[in-house]
Amino acid sequence: MGSETLPKLPFLDFSKIEEDLKVPDTTYWFKACNDVREAFEEYGCFIVECNITLSSEFRSEVFGSLKELFDLPTETKMKNRYDQKPLNGYVGQIPKLPLHESLGINNATSLEATQSFTNIMWPHGNGSFCKTLNTYAKVVAELDRMVSRMVFESYGLEKYHDSYMESITYLLRVLKNRAPKEDESNLGFVTHTDKSFTTILHQNQINGLQIDTRDSQKIDVELSPSSFIVIAGDALMAWSNDRIHSPSHRVIINERAIDRYSLGLFSFSNGIVEVPEELVDEQRPLKYKPFEHLGLLRFFRTDEGLKSKCPIKAYSDSIIVPDHLQNHFHSGSPLDSSGSPPDSISTWITFNQHPRSPPESISILITSRVNQCSGSSPDSFSTHITSGSINIPDHLRLNQHPGSPPRSISIWITFGVNRQHPRSPLDSIIVSNHLRACHHAYRASFANSIWL
Numbered sequence: 181m182g183s184e185t186l187p188k189l190p191f192l193d194f195s196k197i198e199e200d201l202k203v204p205d206t207t208y209w210f211k212a213c214n215d216v217r218e219a220f221e222e223y224g225c226f227i228v229e230c231n232i233t234l235s236s237e238f239r240s241e242v243f244g245s246l247k248e249l250f251d252l253p254t255e256t257k258m259k260n261r262y263d264q265k266p267l268n269g270y271v272g273q274i275p276k277l278p279l280h281e282s283l284g285i286n287n288a289t290s291l292e293a294t295q296s297f298t299n300i301m302w303p304h305g306n307g308s309f310c311k312t313l314n315t316y317a318k319v320v321a322e323l324d325r326m327v328s329r330m331v332f333e334s335y336g337l338e339k340y341h342d343s344y345m346e347s348i349t350y351l352l353r354v355l356k357n358r359a360p361k362e363d364e365s366n367l368g369f370v371t372h373t374d375k376s377f378t379t380i381l382h383q384n385q386i387n388g389l390q391i392d393t394r395d396s397q398k399i400d401v402e403l404s405p406s407s408f409i410v411i412a413g414d415a416l417m418a419w420s421n422d423r424i425h426s427p428s429h430r431v432i433i434n435e436r437a438i439d440r441y442s443l444g445l446f447s448f449s450n451g452i453v454e455v456p457e458e459l460v461d462e463q464r465p466l467k468y469k470p471f472e473h474l475g476l477l478r479f480f481r482t483d484e485g486l487k488s489k490c491p492i493k494a495y496s497d498s499i500i501v502p503d504h505l506q507n508h509f510h511s512g513s514p515l516d517s518s519g520s521p522p523d524s525i526s527t528w529i530t531f532n533q534h535p536r537s538p539p540e541s542i543s544i545l546i547t548s549r550v551n552q553c554s555g556s557s558p559d560s561f562s563t564h565i566t567s568g569s570i571n572i573p574d575h576l577r578l579n580q581h582p583g584s585p586p587r588s589i590s591i592w593i594t595f596g597v598n599r600q601h602p603r604s605p606l607d608s609i610i611v612s613n614h615l616r617a618c619h620h621a622y623r624a625s626f627a628n629s630i631w632l
């Protein structure tokens with residue numbers, strides 16, 4: 181019987197690059213850009229060795245801090261929550277996943293944010309934990325900045341990299357998989373794809389991560405103490421218009437004596453993710469409508485999101501723009517009698533109030549693919565987004581009218597048309613209820629009313 185050899189994950193060595201980071205125009209840099217792109221397109225990940233200073237003393241401090249954190253009482257760890265950002269806080273005590281626990285430090289590259297996480301865990305303070313984790317996040321974020329720059333450059337899209345970086349916030353998730361007991365299952369973390377742009381993982385000496393190849397073979401990841409694995413998330417796959425693969429992965433713990441600790445630095449955009457026009461052509465038509473990155477997390481928590489095989493596709497496909505609005509843009513703006521396009525467009529949005537949590541306010545975000553218009557620059561992007569928050573009047577809120585409660589609310593919204601780009605297609609109107617991020621899917625589907 182011929183035994184087929186398993187494919188190996190790409191291994192990239194960036195140690196020669198670091199000194200050149202500020203002037204990344206060496207031959208070595210170009211080769212590395214190409215290697216990163218090839219690895220992301222073929223495997224959706226790669227192992228990287230680099231010079232970033234994770235001395236063995238610093239690694240011991242990091243993993244010592246993690247042990248200290250996970251040794252806290254469960255009630256304390258459960259205080260780790262970010263109500264407006266689903267999937268960012270404590271995960272654990274799941275009967276089907278008894279080995280797993282994790283916590284998240286949102287915006288971990290900021291000292292203040294790491295400090296406020298630390299203060300929740302240790303009300304009397306824990307300066308060394310805060311400093312160690314914040315330093316770790318900043319160091320690894322530098323690696324992420326370099327990787328994302330390589331991706332943008334390899335597609336010839338470096339002009340968009342600065343604005344991309346401005347939109348990024350890092351979530352540092354710290355994970356523990358305790359060693360399984362004799363009779364326990366060894367599943368550490370279920371199969372999933374990441375919802376981030378990129379994820380950079382590091383671990384103590386215990387392996388366990390398994391990555392699926394495009395043809396569903398499983399590769400066991402072995403990391404040396406100084407290496408990381410960089411994984412492409414769903415948002416990067418969407419941004420690349422499906423060139424880059426976002427691989428499924430899971431954690432299986434075979435080590436029965438030592439607990440496994442790992443850290444994942446996840447990059448998330450604070451705004452809208454959209455495919456650059458340069459990555460769309462006749463052979464590869466647009467596969468994803470622009471979407472709100474945070475909205476993807478909220479969608480993922482809905483029944484529809486949980487059931488769907490590819491949540492990112494389902495989420496992007498569910499963004500519907502009403503035809504009568506679309507026409508204003510696609511076929512060229514209708515001109516008024518003076519020959520200039522209209523300054524504003526209005527429409528009704530109708531939504532149902534969730535019976536248990538009627539919203540106090542909703543926010544509305546209107547996006548238009550300005551990057552697809554000739555002459556537009558990435559900087560002009562934000563000027564084409566109209567957003568606003570609307571308070572729901574008390575007398576219309578569901579629980580204010582126990583007698584005959586209005587179940588749905590309609591709002592007449594008016595938004596401006598940018599005169600410089602009157603023909604840019606309108607992509608989406610995203611209606612969301614940021615205060616109650618966990619309840620429902622919030623895309624505005626104008627064919628039906630939506631639930632908030």
Ligand SMILES: O=C(O)CCC(=O)C(=O)O
Pocket residue numbers: 353355369374381383389429431442443444
């Ligand atoms: O612990 C690991 O190595 C992987 C964790 C992971 O995949 C995740 O948190 O998304």
Ligand SMILES: [Fe+2]
Pocket residue numbers: 372373374379429
């Ligand atoms: Fe993951």
